[in-house]
Amino acid sequence: MTTGSRPVGLTIAAGVAFVWMLPLLYLGQVSLSRGGLDNYATVLSTQGLGRYVLNSAIVTICAIVIVVVFGSAAAFAFSLLRFRGRTAIYVLLLSGLMLPTAAVLVPLTQIHSLLGWANTYQGLFVPYAALALPFGLVLLKNTYDALPHELHEAAAVDGASHARVFWQVFFPLTIPTVIMVALWTFLSSWNEFLLALMFMATDDMKTVTVVPTSFQLQFFVDVPKIFASLVLIQLPIIALYALMQRRFERGIVAGAVK
Amino acid sequence: MTRKDPVDASASTDDISPDGQRRTRRRASPTESATRPRAGSWRGGWSAYLFVVPALILFIGFVAWPVLRNVQLSFYGNTEIDPTLRFAGIDNYRWIAENRATLLAFRNVALFAAMTIPVQMLLGLTLAIMLRGSGAVRTVIRSLLFLPVVLTPVAVGYLFADVFETTNGLLNTTLRSLGLDALAHEWLADTRTALAVVAAVNVWTWTGFSMAIYHAALAGIPEEVVEASVVDGANSRQTAMHIIAPLLRPAHFALIILGVIGTLKTFDLVYVLTRGGPDHASEVPTTLLLRTLLDGRDGRAAAIGTVVFAVAMIVTLVQLWLYSRRRDA
Missing domain, CATH: 1.20.5 (Single alpha-helices involved in coiled-coils or other helix-helix interfaces)
Structure with missing residues (x-):
C-alpha cells in the first residue's frame, strides 16, 4: 500500500x-514459419476452414438470439409481473446455473437420435442456449430489478400491453446487460467442444473446435499450418476482446460473484 | 451507466446494484421494513406465463428432463453387443467404486482441484494487489493476463501439446539449448507428470480470472477504510490482515466454488493434451464418461454423469446457503 x-x-x-x-x-x-501467411491461405482455401467458421457462427448466433430473447422475456416477467409459481419457476431455472454438461450428455444423445438432430445446427445451438440460459437470466433479472418500476406503472395507466411495455420501454434500457449476456453466450458456444465432438461427425457440419483434431491428422507434422488454424479459429474472439475487453471482464466477473 | 462508477460496479454484484438501491431506500425511511423494491409490480394475469414459457420449455427439455433421465439411466445396464437397457440396480455405481479407471478419474479430479485452485488464487491475488488502481499501463497488463480466459480451450490445448512435446517441443528444446538436458522430460507421456502439466496449463488459463475477481473486490474497498485504519495507527500488515482480508472473503468463496465446478467440468484440455492417459494418469470423469459412452455403455456413462451432477449440486447448495447468509447479514 x-x-x-x-x-x-x-x-x-x-x-x-x-x-x-x-x-x-x-x-x-x-x-508464420515455413511459408509465412501462405500457411493461413492454405488452411483457409484448400482445407475449407471457412466452412467450419461459418458453422460455428451460425450455431453461436442462434444460441445468442435464443438466450437473449427467452432470457429477457423471462427476466421481465420474474421481475415485474406477479403470477402463481413465480418463485418456484425462477428457482428451478437457477438450479441449472452450475450444471456440468457431463450430467446431461447421455440423455442428450438419446434426444438427438430420437429427433434426428445429429449433424444439424439445432443439435448444437438448442442445448448451448439451454445451458447458457440460467446465467443470462440471473444477470438480466438483476438488471430488471434495478430499473425504476414506476416506468411500468406509468405505461400500465396508458393501457399498454405487457409485450409493448417489455419491448418498447424496458428492453432498450437493458442493452448493456444484453451485450454482456451475448458476449458470454458467444464465448461458451464458440469455444464448446464436448457436444460438438459428440454430435458433429460429418465434415460439412463440424465446428471450429473440432477442426484441429482433423487438421492434425491431415497435416500430421506440419505444425505451422495447425498453428495457423489455431489462430484463425480464435480470431473472432480476439477481435471482440480487443474491442470490448472491459465488458468481457466485467460480464464474467459480474456473473461469477452472483 | 456502466462507466460512471467503475469502483462500485465491480465491487458490488452488479453495476446497477439492486442491493445498493435497497440500502438507500432503507436509509431514506428507517421505519420502512426491508420491503422489496418491486412492491408495486403488476398482476401478471395469464399473459405473464407467455414470457416465461419459452425459457421454461427450453430448460425442461434440454436440462431438467435430461438430468432426471440421466439419474434413471444410471440404474440401467447395457453393452455394445446388447444395447437394450435393462434394470441393473446399483451395478453401475458398484462398477465406479471398484474400477481402477473410475477411481483414478475421481482421485485425479480432486488432485487437479488441489493443484490449480490455490495456485490460481494466490497468483491472482498477488497480481491484483500489484496492479491495484487504474492507469493505462496497469489496465493493459490486466487485459493481457485476462486474455487466456477467453481463448478457445481446445486451441490452448493444442498449443501447449506442442510446447510440452518431447522431441521438438518448445520447453525441452529450450532446456537443451541451455545445457539443462537432464531436465528435459517426456512431460505428457510420463504418468508422474501428465496430470501436473494439464494443471499447469489450467493455471495459465485461469489465473487472469482470479486476478479480475480480486481486482474487483479490491476496488470495492473504499480508500477511506484503508486510510482510517492507517490514521488509527495500524501498520500496513495489520491493515492487510484485519481490514482487507475480511473484505476479500466473498471473492475467496466465489473462486473456490467456481474452481471446484470448473474442475468438475474439465474436459477440453485433458482430451487434447493426453486423452486421459498415459494409463489413466490424467483421466478425469468427463473423459472417462465420453469413452464409456462411445463404448456403448450408456448406463455406466450415466452413472459417472450422476456422480458429477451430485457433487456439482452439493457445491451449488453450499454457494446458495452462503449467498443467502450474506444477504441476511
Whole structure:
C-alpha cells in the first residue's frame, strides 16, 4: 500500500504478463514459419476452414438470439409481473446455473437420435442456449430489478400491453446487460467442444473446435499450418476482446460473484 | 451507466446494484421494513406465463428432463453387443467404486482441484494487489493476463501439446539449448507428470480470472477504510490482515466454488493434451464418461454423469446457503 513499493510490484507484474504471453507469441511465430501467411491461405482455401467458421457462427448466433430473447422475456416477467409459481419457476431455472454438461450428455444423445438432430445446427445451438440460459437470466433479472418500476406503472395507466411495455420501454434500457449476456453466450458456444465432438461427425457440419483434431491428422507434422488454424479459429474472439475487453471482464466477473 | 462508477460496479454484484438501491431506500425511511423494491409490480394475469414459457420449455427439455433421465439411466445396464437397457440396480455405481479407471478419474479430479485452485488464487491475488488502481499501463497488463480466459480451450490445448512435446517441443528444446538436458522430460507421456502439466496449463488459463475477481473486490474497498485504519495507527500488515482480508472473503468463496465446478467440468484440455492417459494418469470423469459412452455403455456413462451432477449440486447448495447468509447479514 505504501507508495514506494508500488513501482516494484508493477514491474514484477509486467514481467509475469510477459512470461504469460510467451506461449501466444510462440503460437504466432510458428504459425508464420515455413511459408509465412501462405500457411493461413492454405488452411483457409484448400482445407475449407471457412466452412467450419461459418458453422460455428451460425450455431453461436442462434444460441445468442435464443438466450437473449427467452432470457429477457423471462427476466421481465420474474421481475415485474406477479403470477402463481413465480418463485418456484425462477428457482428451478437457477438450479441449472452450475450444471456440468457431463450430467446431461447421455440423455442428450438419446434426444438427438430420437429427433434426428445429429449433424444439424439445432443439435448444437438448442442445448448451448439451454445451458447458457440460467446465467443470462440471473444477470438480466438483476438488471430488471434495478430499473425504476414506476416506468411500468406509468405505461400500465396508458393501457399498454405487457409485450409493448417489455419491448418498447424496458428492453432498450437493458442493452448493456444484453451485450454482456451475448458476449458470454458467444464465448461458451464458440469455444464448446464436448457436444460438438459428440454430435458433429460429418465434415460439412463440424465446428471450429473440432477442426484441429482433423487438421492434425491431415497435416500430421506440419505444425505451422495447425498453428495457423489455431489462430484463425480464435480470431473472432480476439477481435471482440480487443474491442470490448472491459465488458468481457466485467460480464464474467459480474456473473461469477452472483 | 456502466462507466460512471467503475469502483462500485465491480465491487458490488452488479453495476446497477439492486442491493445498493435497497440500502438507500432503507436509509431514506428507517421505519420502512426491508420491503422489496418491486412492491408495486403488476398482476401478471395469464399473459405473464407467455414470457416465461419459452425459457421454461427450453430448460425442461434440454436440462431438467435430461438430468432426471440421466439419474434413471444410471440404474440401467447395457453393452455394445446388447444395447437394450435393462434394470441393473446399483451395478453401475458398484462398477465406479471398484474400477481402477473410475477411481483414478475421481482421485485425479480432486488432485487437479488441489493443484490449480490455490495456485490460481494466490497468483491472482498477488497480481491484483500489484496492479491495484487504474492507469493505462496497469489496465493493459490486466487485459493481457485476462486474455487466456477467453481463448478457445481446445486451441490452448493444442498449443501447449506442442510446447510440452518431447522431441521438438518448445520447453525441452529450450532446456537443451541451455545445457539443462537432464531436465528435459517426456512431460505428457510420463504418468508422474501428465496430470501436473494439464494443471499447469489450467493455471495459465485461469489465473487472469482470479486476478479480475480480486481486482474487483479490491476496488470495492473504499480508500477511506484503508486510510482510517492507517490514521488509527495500524501498520500496513495489520491493515492487510484485519481490514482487507475480511473484505476479500466473498471473492475467496466465489473462486473456490467456481474452481471446484470448473474442475468438475474439465474436459477440453485433458482430451487434447493426453486423452486421459498415459494409463489413466490424467483421466478425469468427463473423459472417462465420453469413452464409456462411445463404448456403448450408456448406463455406466450415466452413472459417472450422476456422480458429477451430485457433487456439482452439493457445491451449488453450499454457494446458495452462503449467498443467502450474506444477504441476511
